[in-house]
Amino acid sequence: MSAPRAAVIHKDVQNYYGNVLKTFADLQTNACVTPATLVPKYVQETLKNVHEDVTSRYYGCGLVVPERLENCQILDLGCGSGRDCYMLSQLVGEKGHVTGIDMTKAQVEVAKTYLEYHMKKFGFQAPNVTFIHGCIEKLAEAGAQQESYDIAVSNCVINLVPDKEQVLREVYDTLKYGGELYFSDVYANLEVPEDIKSHKVLWGECLGGALYWKDLAIIAQKIGFCPPRLVTANLITIQNKELESVLGDCRFVSATFRLFKLPKTGQAKRCQAVYKGGITGHEKELIFDANFTFKEGEAVEVDGDTAAVLKNSRFAQDFLFTPLVAELPAARSCSGLETKDIITDPFKLAEESDKAKPRHAPDSAGGCCGKKKSC
Incomplete structure (x- = not known):
């Protein structure tokens, strides 16, 4: 421009x-x-x-x-x-x-x-x-x-x-x-x-x-x-x-x-991450993004990118990390679940979220962009 x-x-x-x-x-x-x-x-x-x-x-x-x-x-x-x-x-x-x-x-x-x-x-x-x-x-x-x-x-x-x-x-x-x-x-x-x-x-x-x-x-x-x-x-x-x-x-x-923004270190490997809990407002469960939710004390398999983020950011003190016993098959998702694909498309996520809404729920068109009375 x-x-x-x-x-x-x-x-x-x-x-x-x-x-x-x-x-x-x-x-x-x-x-x-x-x-x-x-x-x-x-x-x-x-x-x-x-x-x-x-x-x-x-x-x-x-x-x-x-x-x-x-x-x-x-x-x-x-x-x-x-x-x-x-x-x-x-x-x-x-x-x-x-x-x-x-x-x-x-x-x-x-x-x-x-x-x-x-x-x-x-x-x-x-x-x-x-x-x-x-x-x-x-x-x-x-x-x-x-x-x-x-x-x-x-x-x-x-x-x-x-x-x-x-x-x-x-x-x-x-x-x-x-x-x-x-x-x-x-x-x-x-x-x-x-x-x-x-x-x-x-x-x-x-x-x-x-x-x-x-x-x-x-x-x-x-x-x-x-x-x-x-x-x-x-x-x-x-x-x-x-x-x-x-x-x-x-x-x-x-x-x-x-x-x-992470330091230029080597590529992190997939591992298990256990959330210790205690973050204000997220003491028992941390919804990190659309693909990863961590419950206190439960081990979650994470991909290399996620491991790198958790280990090299302010969240490092909130997790325990252990290596996987064996590498996951390539066909499996980086969350360790064969049936779950990693969502990167916001339109796909928005459509899935919209479908998951209870039919009796009030209309909040735009989700985080609620319908205005003046429209």
């Missing part, structure tokens, strides 16, 4: 989120609303402490709360009005720190306005949150130091940036080895056509700039990240008939992925 075109998109996004949208009720699609029913109880408690003015300006397509956050240094990409920052602030504690960066000055000003309110609400002696006005594809220029963060999070923001590869490259540089990017975003089932990319409302609504989901793995591994790990995915539905007609064959999902 040309520099002039990228500059126009930046200006349009700043206007859309700074002036057009006043609250989440102004959104024209359901791609940026998260229903509270999907939020774990311990996270719900933290959200209750966030000021309503901050929450009302929240636009996100998922829940970006990875596990084991105590004392971590976190970078929130596209922090907006600061809702996720203030939520994460409570989970990292006073010894941790959260830095939020956003390109929309009006949003950053809202976030800063309530800094003192939240620190007092949380009972913290000193602020553990900092807000920066800047672009997420220029983190170094904005002041983010290299190899200084344990975790980077992003909630429905990377799709708004023209150069996704540059964003991931900047994030990779700021992460410590063993760190991860845990992010929710919108993905398309095909390369998004130019007429959709150039549609101002569709770009602002997180659809026009959606990445073709297969390209994520290509870009991530080119930069140096481990293969993306799919966590959750939910189909996005469009209630606006005019916008739906523009989209044609394009379908979208909101999906959460984790990308790990």
Whole structure:
């Protein structure tokens, strides 16, 4: 994409989120609303402490709360009005720190306005949150130091940036080895056509700039990240008939992925991993991603990539590892189960999740993107 075109998109996004949208009720699609029913109880408690003015300006397509956050240094990409920052602030504690960066000055000003309110609400002696006005594809220029963060999070923001590869490259540089990017975003089932990319409302609504989901793995591994790990995915539905007609064959999902930056060590071997338990909010069971769930005390066979991630990240202290007695046959999945395929396609996961919903369950179209009353 040309520099002039990228500059126009930046200006349009700043206007859309700074002036057009006043609250989440102004959104024209359901791609940026998260229903509270999907939020774990311990996270719900933290959200209750966030000021309503901050929450009302929240636009996100998922829940970006990875596990084991105590004392971590976190970078929130596209922090907006600061809702996720203030939520994460409570989970990292006073010894941790959260830095939020956003390109929309009006949003950053809202976030800063309530800094003192939240620190007092949380009972913290000193602020553990900092807000920066800047672009997420220029983190170094904005002041983010290299190899200084344990975790980077992003909630429905990377799709708004023209150069996704540059964003991931900047994030990779700021992460410590063993760190991860845990992010929710919108993905398309095909390369998004130019007429959709150039549609101002569709770009602002997180659809026009959606990445073709297969390209994520290509870009991530080119930069140096481990293969993306799919966590959750939910189909996005469009209630606006005019916008739906523009989209044609394009379908979208909101999906959460984790990308790990690991040290350059030898390839880890398949092994058995036993979760010790005890992680806050996940004491008895850790749902690591769509393919691996670890229950306290139970041995789970994991593939080499998963073993490498668990052994070289902040999760190392939470697991016991033992080698397999014999290598698994090649035909078997890396989870050790012949009947289970590893899911990497967010559309496949979203469709399976949708089928598994009880028929009496309330409709939450988009899953992490709940149906809006205004549609």
